[in-house]
Amino acid sequence: MLTMDDLVSRVRTAVSAIPTGTIATYGDVAELVGCHARQVGRIMAAEGADLPWWRVTNVRGELPAHLLPAARARWDDEGIPFVPDAPGARIASCRADPSAWVARLPREFPTGG
Template sequence: MRGGARDELSESVAEVVADVPPGRVATYGAIAAVVGTGARQVGRILADGRPGWPWWRVTNARGLLPEALRAQAFEQYEAEGTPTRGEGVDLRRAGWVPPF
C-alpha cells in the first residue's frame, strides 16, 4: 500500500478506534469491516502507534492482546471498568461493534 492510501487508512482506523467507548472493546476484524481492509492490516496500523489513542480497546476475536501489552492494558481495563475474563476481555459483556 502506498503512502497516501496507507495514511488515509490509518486515519480511518484512528477515527473508529477513537469512537470505541471507555469500558468497551472492538475487535480488529470489526474495525477492518468498517474501514474496508483486513484485520491484520488494522493490527499493523495499531502497532505503529499513535500517541493518545486507546489501543487497549482493540483486541483479537478472543478478546486478547499480545502478551507484552496485557499488563498495561489491564491497568486501563481496571480504570475504565472493562469486564475481563482470564487473560483478556469478556467480549460478551464488553464487545462493541462500530456502526457501519
C-alpha cells in the same frame, strides 16, 4: 482505492470513537474502515500508541502478553471485565455496540471502504 495515509486516518478515527468501557476487535475495526484485520493490527502497532489501544483486541478479547499489564489497568479503570488468569477481556460482555460506536464517528466518516 485507499492510500495508506487514508487507511491510517480511518483506523485512528475509528479506534478513537470506540466507547469507553467497551472493546472492538481488529476485525470490527477492519470491517468499519474497509480493510483487513491484520492491517488494523499493523497500523495499531505502528501508529496507535496515542489511541485507546486497549479497546482493540483479537476476537477472543486477547492482547499480546507484553501489553496485558497496562491493558488490565485500563480495563479496570473503565470497568471492562477481564479473565483473571487468561490473556484477555470478557469480550462477550463488553463488545462495542456497532450503532453506539458509529454514532460517535464524524458525520463525514466513510464506512466500509
